[in-house]
Amino acid sequence: MTSPALAIQNLSKEYDGTLAVNNLSFTIEPGEIFGLLGPNGAGKSTTINMIAGVTRVGSGSIEIFGFDNQSDSRITRRLVGVMHQEIVIDNFFTIDQALRLHAGYYGVRDDAAWRQRLIDRLGLKPHLHKVMIKLSGGMKRRFMIAKALIHKPRLLILDEPTAGVDVELRHTLWDFVREINQQGTTILLTTHYLEEAEQMCDRIAIMNHGDLIALETTSTLLKELGTRSMLVHLQTPIKELPDHLCCQAVELDDTGTTLRLTLSASQSTGELLKHLCDINLPIADIETRKASLEEIFLQMTQAGRVKP
């Protein structure tokens, strides 16, 4: 049986009496792209730092491909590549020198072909011999991804890799992340851009105040927790809301010509349409839309602590 890429059991961490991570448990299967989401201070970075070994584990356990990240730390660290949220660079060295050094820290001989591929794919070539201090913020982020991958880790952790980067770089990064994922690297990522998580991740965990408040496949999360809304444009204005509409909420705009109906995941659009026809509403047009992950996220994190 293949070990999970990452198995976290009852992980907790306390800082000065405040629980930053509270009894967290989840697993990531090899080959997944797993999103760990949550507002600032939710405990995502603390969790990632415990996985990477930057922060000591408070209690609980973390296994990476079957190896305990405390007792077998020298093995697990070779299996993991981390791109930290903060820009972490050594200003003394150029990109090329730093990449070679970083492979060595992992006990891996410099693989020139792989290094060159990272350089090419991440657009680092024109800046290869510049010292870090002379690089732009975006270029430093590209370098940090290359650095996290230089030793060919099995699990790549990306802690808000696109924070503060331009649209072009964001697309480059995600294309590259998809590519290395297709070639077998498991990805754990955190991001504040929920649209990205929605597009990239197979499964998503949402943390809030250190708790895990949701853990689902992305499609399930969108389907079961997402609401849909329907805008019904009317030919002639109405003054009162129709009765007995089978939906979560109904609003009528000031002109009386547009109804906004909110449906839960389980409610049938067909039945609602039929009902609207039965009551002879003068319908001119209908628009429907699904809630985005961002709306679900806000709904869950603002609702307080809800256990999965």
Next chain:
Amino acid sequence: MNRHQEPQFIAWLPFYTLLQKEIRRFLRVASQTLVTPVITASLYLFIFGATLGERISVIEGFSYAQFVIPGLILMGVINNSFSNVASSLFMSRYLGNIVDLLVTPVSPTQFIMAYTLAAMLRGLAVGLVVWLISCLFATLPWAHPFAAIAMACLASFLFAQFGIIAAIHADNFDSLSMYTNFIILPLIYLGGVFYPISILPPLWAKLSHLNPLFYLIDGFRYALLGVGDLPFPISFGVALVMALVLFCWAASLISRSYRLRN
């Protein structure tokens, strides 16, 4: 990437790479790390070798320049071994790039040995150049050359450990410079670089025996000149014990990742 081709892990490579990085770091700013200390030592040599030295004699049979040169060489070794590791490790902590090492399989032993060896290389390189320059002012008899090399290596090792300890405990640049200004410099100046302890009043001579630098400087001088305030085994033995104590202290800090990991 072909993920299935697992790269082979080479156990010694993290140590070698970290050592290489530390050496390249000080070579990259050689004007600060190697040239400046040599200029400072050369000024001392000029003052005590070519000017005042001609008029002072503290040990029979040796000029003052010959007396002071071993201390000046060791001062270069000590200061630079300490500064190398203290500034590099503290900057890594301060700038946050220490996490680049914390996430890798570099073991605590490899960590300490790489930082220590790089610091020793810088300290000994400065000591060597100071000695070469000192040849312009006086010739040393090199009474016990192996003992001299052993003492210089021990001094650089000891102060590399002290550098690790200082870098971990320092909260900011000011507190780091306090280790140099309020501990190392006074100990060096009161440790017998410029005068033999035997010429001090009895109380001050006794107090000087509490200064760990005295044993290093006296032992090194004995190895080079063949004369010293203490027998060499005592100087070397005390320095060795101090080095082991500081090594255990530094090793304990690094193995616990004290102030390195949250």
